[in-house]
Amino acid sequence: MSNAVEIPFETTLLVRDTCLCLHVQRAARALARRFDDALRPFGLTNGQFSLMMSLNRPAPASMGSVTALLAMDQTTLTAALKPLERRGWVNVVPNPQDRRARLLSLTPSGTAALAAAVPIWKATHAALEERLPDGNGDRLRSDLANLL
Amino acid sequence: MSNAVEIPFETTLLVRDTCLCLHVQRAARALARRFDDALRPFGLTNGQFSLMMSLNRPAPASMGSVTALLAMDQTTLTAALKPLERRGWVNVVPNPQDRRARLLSLTPSGTAALAAAVPIWKATHAALEERLPDGNGDRLRSDLANLL
DNA sequence: TTCATTAATATTGATATCAATGTATTTGTC
DNA sequence: GACAAATACATTGATATCAATATTAATGAA
Numbered sequence: 356m357s358n359a360v361e362i363p364f365e366t367t368l369l370v371r372d373t374c375l376c377l378h379v380q381r382a383a384r385a386l387a388r389r390f391d392d393a394l395r396p397f398g399l400t401n402g403q404f405s406l407m408m409s410l411n412r413p414a415p416a417s418m419g420s421v422t423a424l425l426a427m428d429q430t431t432l433t434a435a436l437k438p439l440e441r442r443g444w445v446n447v448v449p450n451p452q453d454r455r456a457r458l459l460s461l462t463p464s465g466t467a468a469l470a471a472a473v474p475i476w477k478a479t480h481a482a483l484e485e486r487l488p489d490g491n492g493d494r495l496r497s498d499l500a501n502l503l
Numbered sequence: 504m505s506n507a508v509e510i511p512f513e514t515t516l517l518v519r520d521t522c523l524c525l526h527v528q529r530a531a532r533a534l535a536r537r538f539d540d541a542l543r544p545f546g547l548t549n550g551q552f553s554l555m556m557s558l559n560r561p562a563p564a565s566m567g568s569v570t571a572l573l574a575m576d577q578t579t580l581t582a583a584l585k586p587l588e589r590r591g592w593v594n595v596v597p598n599p600q601d602r603r604a605r606l607l608s609l610t611p612s613g614t615a616a617l618a619a620a621v622p623i624w625k626a627t628h629a630a631l632e633e634r635l636p637d638g639n640g641d642r643l644r645s646d647l648a649n650l651l
Numbered sequence: 652t653t654c655a656t657t658a659a660t661a662t663t664g665a666t667a668t669c670a671a672t673g674t675a676t677t678t679g680t681c
Numbered sequence: 682g683a684c685a686a687a688t689a690c691a692t693t694g695a696t697a698t699c700a701a702t703a704t705t706a707a708t709g710a711a
Contacts, residue, residue: 360614367559480522
């Protein structure tokens with residue numbers, strides 16, 4: 356008896372043309388490259404830019420609030436903070452009110468590094484948004500939010 | 504003199520609410536988790552599913568055609584093939600017509616593993632697409648394609 | 652108060668991602 | 682045919698991602 360299994364080529368085309376996970380991963384890779392290129396002169400990746408920007412708050416952030424904002428696993432955040440701490444851009448200190456928790460904040464040099472990159476982010480983002488219908492990403496943002 | 508740099512909190516809110524790179528990375532993480540969960544019983548991640556499905560072609564694929572399809576760096580593809588080769592799901596052989604190139608193909612057991620996962624992909628994807636306006640992701644796919 | 656449970660984070664191991672760089676092969680030009 | 686340039690892919694090193702699990706601290710119930 357034969358165990359040969361076939362998958363119709365139409366299935367491949369269906370996945371290629373419709374899979375939202377694939378479409379989003381693909382766009383995520385392409386956008387990451389684009390923003391990484393733009394931010395490279397400032398020593399930041401797109402993810403580090405987003406993470407550090409999320410720490411620019413009046414009061415120090417908890418890890419949980421950041422993982423929720425970034426839809427990121429907690430262990431990923433722990434790892435992502437390491438290189439930023441090493442560079443002296445981010446402070447991670449125990450919360451005196453709850454010593455399990457951590458308080459995350461930008462250092463002055465971290466704030467300076469981030470501030471230097473903001474104009475490039477603005478320019479890169481504006482150029483990107485122009486590629487969308489009506490030069491406006493609102494409906495894309497809305498659709499993406501529905502997937503979370 | 505003071506070197507203190509400030510970034511207006513409004514800038515943080517602007518990035519948080521509008522950055523397309525951030526929005527897409529966030530959705531990419533969330534969707535990856537969702538599909539990884541669904542595909543875990545079959546020993547596949549979302550990326551491995553997409554990659555293997557892209558190899559279900561009448562003729563063996565070149566690496567270049569796959570990286571273009573997946574908008575993926577060539578070195579990422581080289582790395583991603585390794586665990587699939589180890590499991591005997593994918594064959595990578597030199598192209599006799601051009602010995603720099605590789606021919607990528609699914610093995611019978613790779614095809615079987617992939618075929619087993621297709622129904623779960625369909626169900627997971629259908630549930631996802633329902634969350635979008637009119638239960639249709641065409642508009643989202645179109646917007647994402649504009650970003651590539 | 653004790654102790655089981657819950658909560659917040661860290662560690663480990665595997666895969667994913669890409670820049671920088673290296674190697675082998677092919678191609679085009681002379 | 683020789684050789685410079687271009688092409689296709691691999692390797693290395695750093696960061697990103699998450700599952701599984703461990704650690705530490707706070708909480709709640711008896």
